Amino acid sequence: GEDVEQSLFLSVREGDSSVIxxxxxxxxxxxxxxxxxxxxxxxxxxxxxxxxMDMKQDQRLTVLLxxxxxxxxxxxxxxxxxDSAIYFCAESSMFSGGYNKLIFGxxxxxxxxx
Amino acid sequence: xxxxxxHPSWVICKSGTSVKIECRSLDFQATTMFWYRQxxxxxxxxxATSNEGSKATYEQGVEKDKFLINHASLTLSTLTVTxxxxxxxxxxxxxxSRGIGTEAFFGQGTRLTVV
Numbered sequence: 025g026e027d028v029e030q031s032l033f034l035s036v037r038e039g040d041s042s043v044i045x046x047x048x049x050x051x052x053x054x055x056x057x058x059x060x061x062x063x064x065x066x067x068x069x070x071x072x073x074x075x076x077m078d079m080k081q082d083q084r085l086t087v088l089l090x091x092x093x094x095x096x097x098x099x100x101x102x103x104x105x106x107d108s109a110i111y112f113c114a115e116s117s118m119f120s121g122g123y124n125k126l127i128f129g130x131x132x133x134x135x136x137x138x
Numbered sequence: 139x140x141x142x143x144x145h146p147s148w149v150i151c152k153s154g155t156s157v158k159i160e161c162r163s164l165d166f167q168a169t170t171m172f173w174y175r176q177x178x179x180x181x182x183x184x185x186a187t188s189n190e191g192s193k194a195t196y197e198q199g200v201e202k203d204k205f206l207i208n209h210a211s212l213t214l215s216t217l218t219v220t221x222x223x224x225x226x227x228x229x230x231x232x233x234x235s236r237g238i239g240t241e242a243f244f245g246q247g248t249r250l251t252v253v
Contacts, residue, residue: 032179059244066144066231066246067182112181125172126233126242128181 028129030113035135042100044132046113049094053115056089057126058098061110070098070111100134108136140166142234144245151222151252159217159248161232167212168234172242173205176229188215222252 027049036042048056054075059067073080073087073096080087086099100107110133114126141164151157161171170189174182186202188194188209196202204226206218215234219226229249233242 028181064147064247064249066142067233067244069241069243125184125187126182127184130179130181 028113028115028127030111030129030132032130033133033135035137036103038103038105038136038138040103042098042103042107042134042136044098044100044111044113044134046096046098046129047094048096048113048115048127050115050117050127051094052117053094054117055115056087056096057112057114057116058085058087058096059112059114059128061112061131063109067112103134103136105136105138108134110134140234140241140243142168142232142243142245144230144232144248146248147246148249149251151250153223153252154221156218156220157222157250159219159230159232159250161215161217161234161245163213163234163243166234166236168215169212169237170235170242171209171215172233172235173207173215173217174231174233176231176247182231185217219250222250224252226250227252 030046057072058070084101088097110131112131113129116126143162145160173185176182185200186194186196188207190212194207209215231247233244235242
C-alpha cells in the first residue's frame with residue numbers, strides 16, 4: 025500500500041533555514057501536500073505541489089519535488105519561533121481513493137531556538 | 139476561506155458511555171467529509187469517508203459499529219464513539235471538501251479521553 029515517511033524531529037536556530045524531507049512510495053501520487061499542526065490544533069494546509077512540477081515557491085516556503093526518487097522537501101527560509109510546530113507531508117491520487125483522501129506521514133516536529 | 143469547525147474541542151467520558159463529535163462546514167457545502175484519528179506522535183489515520191446522504195465507507199480495520207458516522211446534511215457530519223473504552227482515547231480530526239478533486243479543509247480536532 026501507499027506509505028509516506030518523514031524524519032521525526034528537526035531543531036534549527038532562529039533565522040536559519042529549515043529543510044524538512046519526505047519520501048513516498050505511490051508512483052501515482054498526483055498531489056503532494058505540506059500541512060502544519062500547532063499544539064492541540066487541527067491541520068493547516070501550507071502549500072501543495074502537483075506531480076508534474078518540480079518546484080513551487082510561496083513567500084518563505086519552497087517545495088522541491090523529485091518525482092524519480094519520490095522525494096519531497098519543504099524549505100522554510102528565515103525560520104521564526106512561530107514556525108515551531110509539527111509538519112506533515114501527505115499525498116493523494118485518484119488511485120488511492122480520490123484526490124482528497126490523504127495519506128499522511130508521521131510528521132516532523134520542528135523546534136526553533138534562539 | 140473555507141472553515142470547518144469541530145465540537146467539542148475536548149471531551150472526557152466514562153468507560154462504556156457513547157460520545158458524539160460534530161464536524162460542520164461553516165461557509166461551504168461539504169459533499170464529502172473524512173474522519174481521521176491521530177495517536178500521540180503518530181500520523182493521521184483515515185477512519186472513514188462519508189458522502190452526504192449515503193453510508194460511510196470505512197477503512198480496513200475500523201469497526202463501523204463502534205464508530206458510527208452520519209452525514210445527514212451538506213454542512214454536518216457526526217462521529218459517535220459507542221461504548222467507549224480507554225483505548226479509544228485519541229485525537230479525532232475531520233476534514234470536509236466540496237467534492238472529488240477539491241481541497242479538503244480540516245477541523246481543529248477533538249481530544250477524547252476515556253476514563
